[in-house]
């Protein structure tokens with residue numbers, strides 16, 4: 001095709017895994033530039049009017065995985081009112097999908113200040129993806145004393161990538177702690193409720209078995225912007241400051257919408 005917009009390259013869907021009716025993972029092969037664990041790129045398709053619709057999606061797999069950085073995996077939820085995500089949910093092996101050539105994003109391990117010992121990664125829904133990519137980074141165990149991953153979802157069937165998390169638990173040993181939160185049904189051993197309240201009550205820290213405190217702890221938040229906002233307030237109440245490159249602090253975030 002000659003009219004692919006600048007910055008997009010043609011990719012090919014290699015595989016699709018359907019977790020629920022609207023939650024799925026796509027494996028895509030595309031000749032994009034090198035990326036760093038935690039980054040995202042764009043996926044794009046044309047709509048019925050022939051216009052290009054592009055959105056950001058984070059890579060779930062580490063760039064140095066066995067098939068290399070041009071074999072990308074994405075975890076996506078299809079919003080029935082959305083323009084692009086339902087179309088991505090209709091793709092299958094062999095289909096074309098257009099991919100941003102240049103990945104980007106600052107939610108990466110190298111952005112964490114040197115003084116940090118414990119990395120906390122707080123996610124809602126599909127935003128566990130970039131943290132799974134980081135979990136596979138060799139530097140993680142030498143760089144941090146502890147790595148905590150929290151995944152908050154509405155229902156237990158959205159607790160995806162259980163095998164990947166199990167692998168990380170055996171690979172990283174006691175340095176790695178995983179806590180799931182299910183908010184709309186009872187599920188053992190998940191916590192119930194929401195991240196900010198569970199932090200303020202201390203229930204989350206108790207479940208992890210660690211304190212969350214400056215300057216040792218650094219928190220990455222990713223996903224629902226309301227979670228990011230409310231959790232930022234909770235962390236401020238707990239004595240942590242927003243991290244800026246100019247003024248190093250203790251938490252930083254990526255909003256998915």
Ligand SMILES: Cc1cc2nc3c(=O)[nH]c(=O)nc-3n(C[C@H](O)[C@H](O)[C@H](O)COP(=O)(O)OP(=O)(O)OC[C@H]3O[C@@H](n4cnc5c(N)ncnc54)[C@H](O)[C@@H]3O)c2cc1C
Pocket residue numbers: 040055056057058059074075076077078079081082083084085086125126127129254255256257
């Ligand atoms: C940096 C970045 C990385 C992202 N990575 C991912 C990813 O890995 N997987 C993914 O599924 N989405 C991701 N998103 C969201 C994605 O870019 C799209 O916004 C989403 O797929 C909706 O696109 P759409 O065209 O279907 O909906 P639109 O027509 O653009 O409608 C947008 C509406 O969808 C909702 N929404 C958007 N994203 C999400 C989401 N992830 N979960 C719940 N509700 C959402 C919001 O209510 C929003 O109002 C990311 C966004 C950003 C900014």
Ligand SMILES: NC(=O)c1ccc[n+]([C@@H]2O[C@H](COP(=O)([O-])OP(=O)(O)OC[C@H]3O[C@@H](n4cnc5c(N)ncnc54)[C@H](OP(=O)(O)O)[C@@H]3O)[C@@H](O)[C@H]2O)c1
Pocket residue numbers: 077078079080124125126152153154155158181182183184193194195196224226227228230231
């Ligand atoms: N997941 C589904 O079954 C479903 C079904 C239909 C449509 N959708 C659409 O798909 C999109 C994504 O849904 P999603 O379930 O992946 O993401 P989501 O709505 O962001 O929910 C994920 C988790 O984030 C929590 N959360 C929401 N607001 C929060 C806040 N202010 N502070 C802390 N935590 C907060 C939710 O708790 P609460 O449960 O307490 O809100 C839930 O545990 C949405 O646009 C939705 O409309 C999803």
